[in-house]
Amino acid sequence: MRDGNVGAETLVGRGLISDEIKNRIRDRVDIADVVGQHVSLRRAGQNLVGLCPFHQEKSPSFSVSSSKQMFYCFGCKAGGDVFAFLSKVTGATFPEVLRELGDKVGIAVEESPAERGQRGHAHRIEEVNQAALTWFQSNLRDSQLGATAREYLIRRGIQQSTVEMFRLGVSSSDWEGLCKFLARKGFSASDSVTAGLITPRPNGNGYYDKFHGRLMFTITDLRKRVVGFGGRVLGDGMPKYLNSPDTPLFKKGQTLFAFEQAREAIVRTKTVIIVEGYFDAIALHQAGLAHTVATLGTALTAEHVQALRRFTER
Ligand SMILES: [Zn+2]
Structure with missing residues (x-):
């Protein structure tokens, strides 16, 4: 060995x-x-x-x-x-x-101050994201807040088990629901801004939600950490899809949606299907093609290929 x-x-x-x-x-x-x-x-x-x-x-x-x-x-x-x-x-x-x-x-591994700062920051963003996820999910379950999104999912043929597996949710259609929720949970505005979930108002007077009236897709990494979100507008708003910005935890060009859910099937089949959209990815998983991942509106990068190759080497 x-x-x-x-x-x-x-x-x-x-x-x-x-x-x-x-x-x-x-x-x-x-x-x-x-x-x-x-x-x-x-x-x-x-x-x-x-x-x-x-x-x-x-x-x-x-x-x-x-x-x-x-x-x-x-x-x-x-x-x-x-x-x-x-x-x-x-x-x-x-x-x-x-x-x-x-x-x-309970054994601390020594790290440089720069590494520690970076890691502490990433960890806080992960916690903010995790809290936001529980809020998006509870909105989707709410009889009123989640009604439009649930109807939309049914129209797209997405089953409840898929909703749970991909931890789908919905952002509220008022502009401050998540701001208030995260503040109540004790998160600082600056961490919520860095996580890309809220934005300062242009007049400097408080904050508003970045994702507003959107069906929310949860982006996780292979360690099951919630690293970011993608939101599809429900209705006519623009842009149609909005992603979390790059953060210390999330690099769009290195991240694949549904990779966590697909990893086992990719290893088993040594094959991967790469699609562009969230809906394509979850629809293929639902149809039994569990070795499907999606890029996040970017072209396939060298980093994506490197991450996938590790699991598909023959
Ligand atoms: Zn083996």
């Missing part, structure tokens, strides 16, 4: 992340628990086995050793420790994986 990954060794070698921290975190987690959140495992002798998440197969050749704290696939030869697994399955970098696992087990 191969230990860790090349990126990890390089960083450790540069002294940015000590071997000691890495080992302490590894000692606190059980690779079987972590892998078990992504792969259905069953016991086979001393090991656990399951269908490999990194290549297509019908009988399990993917195995996890609790005693060695390693995974290995006899089919595609993927293998490594818990950090290598998470990095490969989520697309996160080694330092990101280390930090997230460290947070979970």
